[in-house]
Amino acid sequence: MDFWFILGVILKMAFILGVALLLYAPVFVLFERRQSAYFQDRLGPYMGGVKMPRAVIDNLPMLQMGGYASAAGAGATALLSIVMVFLGHAGEPGLWILPISWGTLLLLSALGAPAQAVGAFVLPHLFYRDRLTLFGGLHAVFDAVKSFTKEDIVPPRADKFLYSIAPIIAMIPAFSLGAVIPFGPDLHLDYLFDTLPTEGVIDGPVAHLQVASLNVGILYIFAIGGTGVISAAIAGYSSDNKFALLGGIRAASQMVSYEVTLGLSLVGCFMLYDTLRLDEMVTWQSENSFLGIFPAWGVFYQPLAFVLFFFASIAEYKRVPFDAPEGESEIVAGYFLEYGTGKWLMWMISEFLEVAISSMLIATIFFGGWDVPGLTRSGWEAFGYHFDLSGTNWEFLSNFANSHLFVTVVSIAAFLGKALLLGILSLQVRWTLPRFRYDQIMQLCWKLFLPLSLLNVFVTGVLILLFS
Amino acid sequence: MATYKIHKPARTFGDQAYLPAIAKGLVQTFGRLYQNLLGPEDQRKTATVCYPDEVREYPERFRGVHRLTHRADGSPRCVACLCCSTACPAQCIYIEPAEYEADERQHGYERYPKVFVIDELRCIFCGFCVEACPCDAIRMDTGVHVPASYSREHFLFDKETLLSIPGRDGSYVTANVRLEPGDPGHPGIDREHGH
Numbered sequence: 001m002d003f004w005f006i007l008g009v010i011l012k013m014a015f016i017l018g019v020a021l022l023l024y025a026p027v028f029v030l031f032e033r034r035q036s037a038y039f040q041d042r043l044g045p046y047m048g049g050v051k052m053p054r055a056v057i058d059n060l061p062m063l064q065m066g067g068y069a070s071a072a073g074a075g076a077t078a079l080l081s082i083v084m085v086f087l088g089h090a091g092e093p094g095l096w097i098l099p100i101s102w103g104t105l106l107l108l109s110a111l112g113a114p115a116q117a118v119g120a121f122v123l124p125h126l127f128y129r130d131r132l133t134l135f136g137g138l139h140a141v142f143d144a145v146k147s148f149t150k151e152d153i154v155p156p157r158a159d160k161f162l163y164s165i166a167p168i169i170a171m172i173p174a175f176s177l178g179a180v181i182p183f184g185p186d187l188h189l190d191y192l193f194d195t196l197p198t199e200g201v202i203d204g205p206v207a208h209l210q211v212a213s214l215n216v217g218i219l220y221i222f223a224i225g226g227t228g229v230i231s232a233a234i235a236g237y238s239s240d241n242k243f244a245l246l247g248g249i250r251a252a253s254q255m256v257s258y259e260v261t262l263g264l265s266l267v268g269c270f271m272l273y274d275t276l277r278l279d280e281m282v283t284w285q286s287e288n289s290f291l292g293i294f295p296a297w298g299v300f301y302q303p304l305a306f307v308l309f310f311f312a313s314i315a316e317y318k319r320v321p322f323d324a325p326e327g328e329s330e331i332v333a334g335y336f337l338e339y340g341t342g343k344w345l346m347w348m349i350s351e352f353l354e355v356a357i358s359s360m361l362i363a364t365i366f367f368g369g370w371d372v373p374g375l376t377r378s379g380w381e382a383f384g385y386h387f388d389l390s391g392t393n394w395e396f397l398s399n400f401a402n403s404h405l406f407v408t409v410v411s412i413a414a415f416l417g418k419a420l421l422l423g424i425l426s427l428q429v430r431w432t433l434p435r436f437r438y439d440q441i442m443q444l445c446w447k448l449f450l451p452l453s454l455l456n457v458f459v460t461g462v463l464i465l466l467f468s
Numbered sequence: 469m470a471t472y473k474i475h476k477p478a479r480t481f482g483d484q485a486y487l488p489a490i491a492k493g494l495v496q497t498f499g500r501l502y503q504n505l506l507g508p509e510d511q512r513k514t515a516t517v518c519y520p521d522e523v524r525e526y527p528e529r530f531r532g533v534h535r536l537t538h539r540a541d542g543s544p545r546c547v548a549c550l551c552c553s554t555a556c557p558a559q560c561i562y563i564e565p566a567e568y569e570a571d572e573r574q575h576g577y578e579r580y581p582k583v584f585v586i587d588e589l590r591c592i593f594c595g596f597c598v599e600a601c602p603c604d605a606i607r608m609d610t611g612v613h614v615p616a617s618y619s620r621e622h623f624l625f626d627k628e629t630l631l632s633i634p635g636r637d638g639s640y641v642t643a644n645v646r647l648e649p650g651d652p653g654h655p656g657i658d659r660e661h662g663h
Contacts, residue, residue, distance in 0.1 A: 035497075038504040038514055047518075129521055307487070425494075429499075432493040 004205075012211045016178040019416060024356035025349060028423055029140045035431050048139030049131025057130050060123065067120025074113035081106035101306045102240045107400055113144035147345040155240050155338050160239035168222035168233035173224045174353035180217055181360050184209030184278040184370050184412040185377065188404060195402040198378040209370075209412070210279050216410065217276040221361065222263050225316065228354070229255040232318075232325065235347075236335035247334025250438065251318060258315040258322075265308035268460035269365055272301055282369035284378075295373040298366040304456050306447055313362070314426055315441070317354040321433040324441055358417075359423035361380035367418050368412035379407060494608075499571040531593045532610040534586055534625070535633040538640040544631060545605035545646060548579040552597035552606055560590035571593060577649060586613045604644045611636035 033045045081198035084102040100108075126134055133139070188196065190204035214220050227254050236248015268466055273281045281298075288296035299306045326334030336347045363369060374380055379402025380387035388398050400406060436444065482488045504512050517524050527533065536544045547563030566582035568575040597606050610633055617623065634640055647654040 034505060035501055037516075038501060128518075252589070426492055428497055432497045433490065 008207055009211060013179070014207065016181065016183060016211060019173065019183075020178060020353055020356045020360075021349075023416070024359075024420065024423060025352045026137050026140055027420065028352050028355055028427060030093070030135065030137050031424055032427055032430075033139070034136065035427070045133075045136035045139030048136070048142035049128060049133035050138065052127065052132050053131060056128070060127065061177065064120050064123050067116055067123060071113050071116035071120060074109040074116060078109040078113055081109060082095045093442040103397070107397070114459050124459075144345060148342040150341040152341050152343070157240040158256060158338065159238040159240075162234050163338070164343070166235035166238065167232050167336075167343045167350070169234065169244040170228065170350040171346055171353075174350040174357060176224050177221055177354075177357045178360070179211040179266070180220055180278055181357070181364055182208075182210035182282055182369055183339055183415050184408055187408055193403050193406040195379055195399065196377050196404050196407075198376060199200060208279070210410075211300075213277060213279055215277060218270070218334075218365075220268060220275060222259065226255075226259055227263075228316070229259075230334045231350075235339070239335070239338035241338050243331040243333075244335050244337045246331050247337065251335050253326060254318070254322065254441060256443075257315060257442060258312045258449075261308060261312040261445060261449040261453050262316055264311060264450065264457065265305045266365065267453075267457045268297055268302050268305050271457070271460050271464055272298070278364050278369075281365060282371060284373035285368040295368055295371060297368040297371070302460070304452060304454070308453050309366070309425070310362060310455070312445075313450060314429060315445070317351060317358065318321055318357075319351070319426070321436050322441055323435055324438045343465045355423050355426060356419070359419040359426065362422050363418040367422070369418075370415040372411060372414045375407060375410060377407070379403065499540065501625050509581065526613075527607045530611060531595045531598075531608040532612050533588065533614045533633060533638075534582065534591075534597070534606055534608055534630055535610050535635060536627065536630040537605055537607055537642045538631065539646060539648075540641075542640075544581065544584070544627065545603050545642075546581050546601075547603055547605070549585075549602060551600040552600060555596040555600035557594060557596060557636040558590045560587040561585070562587075573648070573650070581627060586625050586630065588623040588625055591621065603646070604642050606630075607635065607642060 015418065016037075030045065037045070079150070081102045085106055126132060128136075154163055178424060187207040187209060188202050188204055191202065194200060232251035232255065233248045236244045236246070239245070264329060269274060269281070273284045275281060275284070285296050290296045290300045294300055298465060318325050324330075326336070331337070336344060339347060374382040379398070469635050469652070487558055500513075504514055517579055526551035536546060546563075548564070553563050561584065562585045563581050564583035565579040567579055568577075574580075593608070596607055598608050614623065631640070635642075647658070
């Protein structure tokens with residue numbers, strides 16, 4: 001328990017919560033609002049914005065032209081450096097005056113040119129008329145500020161303590177589930193700019209990119225995720241409203257039912273990976289291969305489990321088509337009917353956080369987590385060919401691409417991208433399907449999902465016995 | 469009693485599994501999102517506009533806020549005949565007629581409105597006043613609705629306000645010509661030319 005360990009844990013927690021709160025939650029909210037606006041033909045989130053000075057707005061075209069010009073300059077530099085590297089001047093100072101070599105200059109300009117072009121293209125879209133709106137992303141921020149500064153009304157006959165604590169309880173699982181999700185490969189701090197060996201133990205300090213590597217791993221997720229039912233039940237019970245009570249009961253029974261499927265659908269994965277630790281699951285998926293060419297992602301081995309787990313997790317966080325607990329047309333808003341302002345916002349934040357966390361979980365278990373096909377610890381590798389240009393003029397290129405830090409950054413970005421796409425998919429399901437009737441939800445769970453997940457366990461066991 | 473045999477469409481395994489239908493629906497909604505968010509502007513199918521920043525043109529015959537049309541010299545065409553205030557079912561028009569001075573040409577021939585007030589909050593925008601007006605002096609072809617304001621008094625539009633509102637085409641007159649008595653082509657009677 002030394003200082004560096006604690007600092008590392010704090011940094012990792014800050015990263016995972018920061019990603020969930022500052023990247024996923026706003027993107028999901030924005031996506032959802034844009035989608036609902038087009039779907040229901042009403043205005044999207046465009047009003048919230050910071051008024052910009054006239055000078056900025058009027059000179060946007062000039063800024064954009066400047067961005068394109070700068071990108072063109074970087075592109076020209078890249079072409080020039082390619083020629084110079086080709087002629088064998090990779091190590092010499094670039095442009096004869098700059099203190100960086102032609103090789104570094106090529107890397108910088110080749111990465112910088114498209115980045116500047118994209119930035120220049122995007123720039124005008126960040127504004128709406130004379131306001132800075134960030135594609136409407138600022139609207140969510142203003143909504144949050146508004147909600148937390150409005151008058152907080154508690155129903156007069158509600159149980160004030162339980163009523164106030166329910167949304168806080170709802171936030172706890174959403175926050176604490178991120179602790180066991182691995183978001184990157186082990187980071188060897190002494191060798192950040194070197195190429196790691198393919199195999200073998202590496203000495204020196206190591207940072208595990210996971211807040212807590214618990215040996216119960218996935219069971220921790222079920223244990224904490226299962227507490228979500230408490231918040232909904234308490235909210236329904238304490239609000240002193242019949243609709244809220246109905247919503248709370250529906251939420252409780254639905255979440256308890258789908259937790260069974262949620263757990264059983266993953267049993268096949270435990271058997272396959274032979275571990276409960278999420279980081280070891282990712283390692284298994286990155287080290288093996290499916291049929292020799294495909295990555296060994298869980299979705300190829302356990303497609304049924306993926307479908308079951310995906311829909312059970314949608315049911316678990318109570319979103320359409322499993323949103324009977326809050327079905328507006330029947331019971332107004334269900335268990336959080338009496339909530340307003342800041343407390344309502346806490347329900348919403350916890351809902352979007354659950355979407356984010358469960359997307360990360362699905363990405364970890366079924367889509368290889370931070371695994372990128374063709375990327376190993378020692379760099380890019382495919383079909384037995386290792387990306388290595390040492391001995392040629394282009395040596396610096398493979399050194400950069402295979403450097404430990406670059407490999408790690410690409411892995412983390414891949415994990416975040418996978419989770420983002422899965423989250424958007426589960427949001428899109430909401431805008432595609434109508435709500436199930438309540439008995440259909442229950443029948444789907446007990447008569448279809450549960451037998452199928454048991455069947456999946458059985459078939460997986462038989463196949464493992466046959467082939468190993 | 470005739471019996472009808474109802475043929476229910478047979479369900480295939482694909483229908484029952486529901487997953488192909490979900491995939492089809494997802495493709496549809498993702499396609500619509502792309503079309504409306506990133507696709508070419510002319511193919512977007514959203515009917516909404518960002519209201520305070522963009523306004524949609526009202527239809528041609530929309531009855532908007534009233535205006536009083538001008539004569540050639542800028543004075544109102546209104547002759548204070550009280551037809552509009554009589555026709556008004558909401559009784560929102562108040563007119564105080566006054567006589568022209570003795571040295572003016574219209575003296576003893578027609579009157580003018582000293583006060584002309586329309587309470588735009590009482591008005592039901594039926595357009596009867598426009599139909600009742602014999603002089604084409606009041607029109608509702610402005611193409612804008614009554615703007616919002618913070619006080620009820622702001623909605624009592626007086627003569628100067630009503631005269632200052634242009635029509636949809638930006639002009640303060642109407643297409644119907646007005647010939648003053650004495651002008652060549654004046655159709656009616658005047659002092660010189662009786663019956």
